[in-house]
Amino acid sequence: MSAAxxxxxxxxxxxLLSWWPAWLLFALVLCALFAxxxxxxxxxxxxxxxxxxxxxxxxRGAVYHLGSDELGRDVLSRLxxxxxxxxxxxxxxxxLSGVVGVTVGxxxxxxxxxxxxxxxxxxxxxxxxxxxxxxxxxxxxLGPGFVNVILVLALTRWPRYARVAYGQTxxxxxxxxxxxxxxxxxxxxxxxxxxxxxxxxxxxxVVATLEFGLMVLFEAGLSFLGLGVQPPTASWGxxxxxxxxxLATAWWIATFPGLALFLLxxxxxxxxxxxxxxxxxx
Amino acid sequence: xxxxxxxxxxxxxxxxxDRLRLVDxxxxxxxxxxxxxxxxxxxxxxxxxxLSILGLLGEGLTPTAGRILxxxxxxxxxxxxxxxxxxxxxxxxxxxxxxxxxxxxxxVGDQVAESLIVHGRxxxxxxxxxxxxxxxxxxxxxxxxxxxxxxxxxxxxxCQRVMIAAALISRxxxxxxxxxxxxxxxxxQAQILDLLAELGAEAGTAILLITHDMxxxxxxxxxxxxxxxGRVVEEAxxxxxxxxxxxxxxxxxxxxxxxxxxxxxxxxxxIAGNVPSPRDWPxxxxxxxxxxxxxxxxxxxxxLDAAGEGDRRAACFHPLEGPQ
Numbered sequence: 001m002s003a004a005x006x007x008x009x010x011x012x013x014x015x016l017l018s019w020w021p022a023w024l025l026f027a028l029v030l031c032a033l034f035a036x037x038x039x040x041x042x043x044x045x046x047x048x049x050x051x052x053x054x055x056x057x058x059x060r061g062a063v064y065h066l067g068s069d070e071l072g073r074d075v076l077s078r079l080x081x082x083x084x085x086x087x088x089x090x091x092x093x094x095x096l097s098g099v100v101g102v103t104v105g106x107x108x109x110x111x112x113x114x115x116x117x118x119x120x121x122x123x124x125x126x127x128x129x130x131x132x133x134x135x136x137x138x139x140x141x142l143g144p145g146f147v148n149v150i151l152v153l154a155l156t157r158w159p160r161y162a163r164v165a166y167g168q169t170x171x172x173x174x175x176x177x178x179x180x181x182x183x184x185x186x187x188x189x190x191x192x193x194x195x196x197x198x199x200x201x202x203x204x205x206v207v208a209t210l211e212f213g214l215m216v217l218f219e220a221g222l223s224f225l226g227l228g229v230q231p232p233t234a235s236w237g238x239x240x241x242x243x244x245x246x247l248a249t250a251w252w253i254a255t256f257p258g259l260a261l262f263l264l265x266x267x268x269x270x271x272x273x274x275x276x277x278x279x280x281x282x
Numbered sequence: 283x284x285x286x287x288x289x290x291x292x293x294x295x296x297x298x299x300d301r302l303r304l305v306d307x308x309x310x311x312x313x314x315x316x317x318x319x320x321x322x323x324x325x326x327x328x329x330x331x332x333l334s335i336l337g338l339l340g341e342g343l344t345p346t347a348g349r350i351l352x353x354x355x356x357x358x359x360x361x362x363x364x365x366x367x368x369x370x371x372x373x374x375x376x377x378x379x380x381x382x383x384x385x386x387x388x389x390v391g392d393q394v395a396e397s398l399i400v401h402g403r404x405x406x407x408x409x410x411x412x413x414x415x416x417x418x419x420x421x422x423x424x425x426x427x428x429x430x431x432x433x434x435x436x437x438x439x440x441c442q443r444v445m446i447a448a449a450l451i452s453r454x455x456x457x458x459x460x461x462x463x464x465x466x467x468x469x470x471q472a473q474i475l476d477l478l479a480e481l482g483a484e485a486g487t488a489i490l491l492i493t494h495d496m497x498x499x500x501x502x503x504x505x506x507x508x509x510x511x512g513r514v515v516e517e518a519x520x521x522x523x524x525x526x527x528x529x530x531x532x533x534x535x536x537x538x539x540x541x542x543x544x545x546x547x548x549x550x551x552x553i554a555g556n557v558p559s560p561r562d563w564p565x566x567x568x569x570x571x572x573x574x575x576x577x578x579x580x581x582x583x584x585x586l587d588a589a590g591e592g593d594r595r596a597a598c599f600h601p602l603e604g605p606q
Binding site: 112175176177179180181182183184185186187190194195198199 | 336338341366367368369370371374375376377378379382383384385386387388396397400401445448449
């Protein structure tokens with residue numbers, strides 16, 4: 001990885017457009033942040049007279065732009081509020097699993113010896129268990145809910161970061177500048193934090209971006225199974241789950257959260273691919 | 283006063299049971315303020331000897347025998363934390379590849395200030411100020427601007443100056459310089475050596491200079507230790523060593539220096555054969571397979587004081603006599 005600044009190119013409209021995944025993600029983040037102002041209705045307010053109405057339905061002066069669900073709640077408003085759940089679960093679980101995984105991986109890669117053996121075998125064990133299965137079992141034990149979902153996702157996903165951080169740390173620790181900083185009397189903690197971590201941020205960022213998309217899907221999956229965020233809180237996964245029952249009569253209930261999930265995960269993965277092309281494989 | 287004394291240092295590689303001896307009973311000493319050159323070809327064990335003084339041997343390498351006394355303290359008995367406090371403060375080291383020895387993502391100034399910060403001798407603005415001052419002392423133009431740059435924006439010679447600045451900012455009592463000029467242009471080499479000598483003398487820093495270049499030795503060293511095959515084969519003050527080497531290996535090393543006072547187009551002298559790998563070290567004298575003077579007696583290992591007088595010693599049963 002070179003620290004030299006890349007040659008500056010003039011920005012053209014095509015460049016901006018080619019970054020559409022980033023723009024889309026940005027738009028979703030705005031939706032989540034400003035949900036109370038953007039959503040046309042209260043996402044939890046039921047109107048049993050306006051059940052299962054098609055997109056564009058109007059009742060008492062309010063327009064259901066994307067239709068209404070089985071309890072007469074506005075699908076668009078629930079979609080906008082649902083973005084909060086999807087994004088916050090994904091961001092927080094990526095942060096938590098990243099911090100844990102990177103700490104473990106770097107400690108194993110730098111300290112070597114027993115630390116390395118114990119930590120990396122633990123990583124192997126975790127990686128050998130199917131992640132979604134582990135998540136389902138743990139949620140079933142801990143009970144569903146926002147915080148538990150994040151904890152469970154972090155618990156199942158930290159080994160990915162540990163693996164990458166471990167490998168990268170091994171490579172960087174061999175570099176002469178690490179030896180020099182040790183010769184200067186830097187402590188292991190300082191060598192890891194000041195000299196190694198900044199040099200491995202790139203590949204970790206790639207992993208985090210790809211994991212972000214996966215976390216969105218996992219959260220939706222858990223909510224779909226009723227193990228995620230509990231009703232009446234809007235979550236794309238639970239919207240899909242109930243919408244499934246009405247697919248033949250009210251296609252919009254499941255279709256729009258499905259589409260939103262698809263676009264969010266797609267843009268996260270595309271950003272991840274872009275980053276990995278630039279930075280090197282994670 | 284002896285600052286550093288290494289005695290019978292042995293370093294082995296590999297797992298117990300299948301150990302490979304890379305450094306075999308090396309002894310050397312450095313007095314306060316003195317410059318000692320440790321000379322030898324690649325694979326002679328000189329860099330390992332240096333790294334073990336700082337306790338920085340890599341994974342799989344173990345010092346299995348010997349003692350290293352620094353300022354009267356046995357470094358092997360120090361806790362890792364105590365040794366760490368010595369490194370960068372009293373005991374500094376610079377390395378061969380100046381560019382890759384600097385962190386590409388940390389500014390030059392911060393890297394020069396590293397040992398001050400690590401050892402809590404200065405912080406923030408003061409450390410940065412002293413780093414700029416040190417950069418100026420090692421002859422870097424526009425030090426304040428350079429301090430804010432990344433190493434990739436500097437040339438190799440400049441990076442070596444930066445490393446020297448970083449090593450000397452804490453005024454260490456011993457600086458170990460592992461091939462500090464090998465990666466540099468010849469014109470820069472002399473500048474760097476002069477700088478080391480000048481700053482070393484100014485701070486009263488003793489220097490252990492590791493090199494394979496006899497020309498570098500002649501320019502800087504007070505005393506010389508010649509290593510071959512993991513052992514010290516000759517030790518002497520620089521002037522008598524150059525005038526009259528005793529060990530045949532030293533004699534051959536000196537003859538490899540190209541000379542301008544000889545007829546041109548004469549083939550450059552080279553020592554026949556290669557340094558044997560540690561697995562193939564011969565029984566007895568390690569050099570005997572390449573030595574013209576070897577005979578049956580050389581199948582026994584010659585001790586370092588097999589030949590020599592006064593404070594010079596050579597590990598040879600058939601030493602050279604007189605100027606070569």
